[in-house]
Amino acid sequence: MNALNAPPKVAVLGATGCVGREVCAALARTGHEVLAVARNHRPHADGHTFVPLDVAAVEPAELAALFTSARVGVVVNATGGWVLTQEAMEYAHVRLVDRVLAATARMARRPRIVQVGTIHEYGFVPEGVPIDERIVPNPTTPYAVTKHAGSEAVLAATRAGDAEAVVLRAVNVCGPHTTEASFLGAVMARLSEATEEEGIELTVADARRDYVDVRDLAEAVVKAAHAPVVGRVVNIGRGEAVNMRELVSLLVAASGFPAHAVRERSAAVESKGGGWTRADITLADQLLDWRPRIGLAQAVRDMWATWEAAPGRRAGPPI
Template sequence: MTAGREPAVAVFGATGCVGRAVTAALVRARRPVVGVARHGPSHPGGDRFLALDAAAVDPGELSGLLRAAGVDTVVNATGGWVTGEAENKRVHLHLVENLLAALARTPGRTRLVQIGSVHEYGPLPAGTAASETYGPRPETAYARSKLAGADAVLRATREGLVDGVVLRAVNLCGPEAADVGFLGAVVRQLRDATPERPAELTVAQAHRDYLDVRDLAEAVLAATAAPVTGQVINVGRGEAVPVAHLVDLLVAAAGRPPGAVRLRAAPVDSRGGDWTRVDVGRAIRSLGWRPTVELPESIKDMWDASREDHSVEQS
């Protein structure tokens, strides 16, 4: 690290939904940021950008790049819904293992904030608020690979290779999420909906814990400096909201005329089951964090961002 330079935070997956929000939160906090992703961003953020595939780059080379950039903290915001067991392992496990191998070559213990997923718990019984002690039983390739990546971070922390913490995040909404996930799909259908060509929305009778991505970013910011290590910390609102209610909020935000939207109830057929809700007590106690963006505001901002043709890039 160059003498006199303030240590930087490297955000892996900087061009994705979560990475952009995290970068913005760090910049607001006046933290130097090094963005890392496979492709350069169309909306630059932070102080420096490294275009590389973190799953394939040589760990020694990656370690040298991070040292040269003065990085002492890393946020792993990579990943997303991909197809197949092999690709999920590459994106959510092999990338993490490669990153850990690089950080093991870096002097000192780098702070590593791994952004995990509520899906690591697997399907939850209705009425459950999963705490961090709940035994994970993931059933999908995505969830299994995300859990394996989280376990790798915790194992490396126990071995003294990194100073790691895992934030297990719930489903996301908000302006940076305008084109991803189920709600992003609803946004895309609503953009072109008219009475002559109505949006046909199939809404499952499910309840999910949804969080504004900006609130997640604030939790990540807190975790970069909080004196907690080797732990899993749930990050959500701690509420199970009917998915149909969120769709209603989006339709209202879109201001579509009568007849432009047709809703149809259907059985749950998704990767997340019909219920997600987490206990956020540990986040409140250990990070000093609470969600602040209410869902109606988040959903409206999500719609407004989509109207600005906000593009989402792959991390």
């Protein structure tokens, strides 16, 4: 492939997180050169050009200079997190986006922006209702409110002609390198420390939620980096509302922990996304030519495998 036909260089913000690292890997597989940007270096970023940077703290002119000198054609915002204070959420989800938009607006050749948002931007949806892009967002939690503010800033800049962007609203993710801050990550941590003799009690919400493998989400990001779609919101998920007990059972089976030693206790839903999520992914198919490929059983097995293989982790649950 010559330089004229080479795919654009992509800056991935939040490159060392669960989503960002898979986005970097998916881009590399499709021939993209990656500029990995994160506050702290991680070994898995070694295959890419890495820049240690707090994007929310840097001046827009400095960020614009970085993107220009690296010849960045696409910026993917895969930053953010769940376990944050209100102030930290504003910093990561709103201030950072404002800095990116101010930076790219200064550039002679503005890069395309792919903003990874969340399905929780729509707020709580009645059980049984598929969540499509026509639903008017009504975020109610600090996480959802700040993520939505970032997405809306990107869309507003695009409407004003100051950016070229698309927003992906993703459901909960599972699969490799899922963070311990998530529900499934917390369950993995409990399983890795439990013994068969003592057993384990898990509190599982009476809920049905849509989960997508993080590698499928990464493929959607790659598609969005190239698709002739501007100023649109596209939902990304499996399009299935899975009972949380079923998901936990898959994880227990993947861990090898004896099912008879697991005690489940029901609980009211305490979540940033309510008790029901099922994304309507019709638009993702139509606009991005994207659909999920990885089944939940495989995603959960791979999630446990990467957890088990992490440095300093035990070889498996002490059964």
